[in-house]
Every structure is written in C-alpha cells, then in structure tokens.
Amino acid sequence: MPKARRGLKEKLEAVLTPSELSLVYRSYDIVGDIAVIKVPESLVEKSRLIAEAIMETHKHVSTVLRQVTPIHGDLRIRGLEWVAGERKTETVHREFGCLFKVDLKRCYFSPRLLNERMRIARLVREGETVVNMFSGVGCYSIMIARHSKARKVYSIDINPDAVRYMRENVRLNRVEGVVEPIEGDAKDVILERLRRVADRVLMPLPEKAYKYLKYALEALKKQGGWIHYYDFEHASKGENPVRKVEWKVSERLRSLEARFTVAHGKVVRTVGPRFYQIVLDILVKQP
Template identity: 55%
Template sequence: MRRRLRTITEVSSGQLHKVYNSFDIVGDIAIIKLPSNATEKEAQLVSKTIMNRHKNVKTVLLQTSPVMGELRLRRLIHLAGENRTITVHKEFGCLFKVDLAKCYFSPRLSHERKRIATLVNPNETIINMFAGVGCFSIIIARHSKAAKVVSIDVNPTAVQFMQENIMLNRVYNKVFPVIGDAKEVIGIQLKGKADRVLMPLPGKSLEYLPYAISALKASGGWIHYYGFEHATKIENPMEKVKFKIINALSALNINFEEPIVRIVRSTGPNWFQLAVDIHILFN
C-alpha cells in the first residue's frame, strides 16, 4: 500500500535524475529546469518529489529562460511551496541574502570564490568589477587578510542586497559597495588603486579588460578574468581563451606572465566557463 502511494505521488529516480542535471538549491529555494514538453502535472510531481527528498527546501521555482541581459537575470515561475524568490544561502560560513528574480546568483561558483580568496595576500586592495550581491567580495573578506574589496555592480537591487550581506557577515570595514558601470567607476575613482581585480562577468571580460588593467597599481598585479568559450572535440577551450587574452594584452602593449587557465565548469554542449589568472607586470 505504502509503495503504491509513492509511485503515485513521486516521479521515478530516472526521471528525477534528468531534472537534477540542471537543478540548484539556493538557500531554501530549489530552481529546476524541465524539458519544454513537460506537463503541469509532471512539474508538480517533480516539485513534490524534491520537497519530499530535501526537507530544507521550502519553495520550488521553474527557470523558463537562460540567464540573460546586462543584469544576468532569468525568468522564474513559482511551482510549489512558499511563493517567494528571496532566500539566504550559506557558503563557507558566509550568508548571502538574494532575490533570485532580481539579482544574479549561482551556487556553482562556490569553489571558484574560495579559490580566489586563498590567492589573496595580506593588505591587498581588491576591486570586484561585477560584484552582484557580494559573494566573491565577502568570501575574500572573511577568508583572507585583504585590506579592502571595492565591489561594483550596475544593478541597484544587487547592491542593496550586497549592503545587507555586508552587515550579515560583519565585513563593513572591508567590503565597500559602489553602484555603477565598472568602466565608469574605475575611470572616475579607481585608476591605479588595486593589487587584484576580479572580472566575474564572462560576457564582458574582454571588452572591460583595459579598464581592469587601468585599475591596477603601477607595480602591477593580478586580474582574474572569466570567459565563456565554445570548443569542439578537436579544440582546447583553454588554449582558445589564452590566445584571445594574449592577443588583447599584446595589442595594449602590456607586459605580463603567461596566463594560468582552468575550466570552471561546462555550461552546455561544447561550451565552457573558464577562469584565467593573469599577472600583469607593467615593466
């Protein structure tokens, strides 16, 4: 009797596995993607199954568009549980409050955020050009001895949440939020100030690379560049992104060490997100 009830109210592990490929839990909200031909009934069954198996999940949202536009937002539809898009996510002892409908957030970058924090030297000044709700900046502030992390974002709602997160994580003496276009903010107030610059916006990294360079101190420093790259089976995405960066830096007549490239994750068939650590020397 009990078994029969299970088959009626839950989807099979096989079906759920397909959903799990594109399944994120942010705080107590699950975000799922379903095949475009999925019915409302199937969507409800998947939601119910997730809530049964993950007792901490209070809301299930369906993602119906890719992450898109300047603010890197996605369309979300409420499927089950509490009807809300705001949650608090915990990562490496830090708390991040976020409105998933109005700000970018991905739990898939957590290891990358921690990796960058481990590279930071004591007393560094860091500029995060695309800071969102402050994840990279706050992880760095809490897990390194950085002096300060100036954290820019063009989305006023993301900056509002960043301000809340700065209070939540008590890093108000280290993380300084700024609203605006990173290009303009650097041009007006941050030229020659940084030991390290973060560029966690793959779609704009190449265009904004000259501004990241202008933000570095005269003694040089590090740029953490993120890019998306398409690569067929016979191509190497790491070599492709390295080639682009070396070309861009050479055109600017900048002195640099060989960039260190790693694949952060695959973002689709033959698509990769890459992290490139660039040591700029200047002279």
C-alpha cells in the same frame, strides 16, 4: 552521486519515464531554502510532481521555482515561476561560513561557483586592495573579506537591487570597512575613482570581461598585479578551450601594450555541450 540526489532519482523514477528523468533530475540548483528547477516545455505539467519530490528529498527546501528564461541581459537575471511551497523569491544561502541574502528574481546568483570563489579568496595576500568589477550580491568580495586579510575590496555592480543586497550582506557578514559596495558601470567607476588602486582585479562576468580588460588594467597599481579573467569558450574535439581563451586574451593584452604572464588557466565548469566557463589568472607586470 550524492545520497540526496540518488534519493531524488528514485522518487522521480516513480513518476517519470526514463527519457523524461534524464532531462530533469540533474538540472536543479538549491539556493538557501529555494530550489530552482529547469523543466522542458514537454514536461511542464509534471513540474508539481518534480517539485514535491525535491521537497521530500531536501527537507530544508520550502519553495520550488521553475526557471522560464535563460539568464539574460546586462543584469544576468532569469525569469522564474512559482511551482510549490512558500511563494517567495528571496532567501539566504550559506557558503563556507558566509551568508548571502538574495532575491533570485532580481539578482544573479549561482551556488555552483563556491569552489572558485574560495580558490580566489585563498590567493589574496595580507593588505591587498581588490577591485571586483562585477560583484552581484557580493559573493566573491565577502568570501575574500572573510577568508583573507585583504585591506579593501571595492565591489562594483550596475544592478541597484544587487547592490542593495550586497550592502545587506556586508552587514550580515560583518565585513563593513573591508567590502565597499559601489553602484555603477565598472568602466565609469574605475575611470572616475579607482584608477591605479588595485593589487588584484576580479572580472566574474564572462559576457563582458573581454571588452572590459582595458579598464581592469586601469584599475591595477602602477607596479602591476593580478587579473582573474572569466570567459565562455566552445571547444570542438581535440581543441583546448583554456588555450583558446589564453590566445584571445593575450592578443588583446598585447594590443593594450601590457606586459603579462598567464600564470594559470582552467575550466571552472561545463555550461553546455562542448561549452565551458574558463578562468585565467593573469600576472600583469610593471610596464
């Protein structure tokens, strides 16, 4: 366990029972100088104590917010309530030398995907054109622009607030000219102006990626290219969630008459009991 989290556990042990402690001490994220905690209803009145322990442990945290709804809806945003510190929901998060400004109440953001973002950025070859279908405030796109020699990263999002922050992040990270933010539904944007342009398509929205596979194929160049496909999958004992997604997606791609190989697949993270976020790296070949 990292030192800071161990320190927090010790502080919380002083104010919570062992069963209360097991419910809260792992379930928080730090984004920039804001901590987002998940406190079950039964412990709401202890939110302030938990927040103070977090602020004592992580000295740079100046605000603690409590997540009061799951991430929901098309825009993948969550309800947040102020608990302690400065009253704000906007912050700047640093990751692998990139800066991401975000309003956590208005836009999706997860600090837990940093290694996946870096993995994708390292796959991008010099001169590539990338289409990011679900860009949020631009995390994958900016990581790619900063850590590869991509020619262009078209970065689509349907949430006007996310696109506004993405534009600001493009300036903050000095990747103007490489990352091009576009507001709209990825389906429409691809059909209207990004057909057959991409060497690589990113689909970092597990809730919609399956439905939008058709449009990812439309965005790829005629000679083919890569699709990074994200999904959620359950797996009971003995089942392999990666194989389940591979099977489902392969069926769909065959029905769309694509020639392809699933070159790589893995669990990105566990999101619940026997419930996983999966990525597949799919090489689509010339038809």
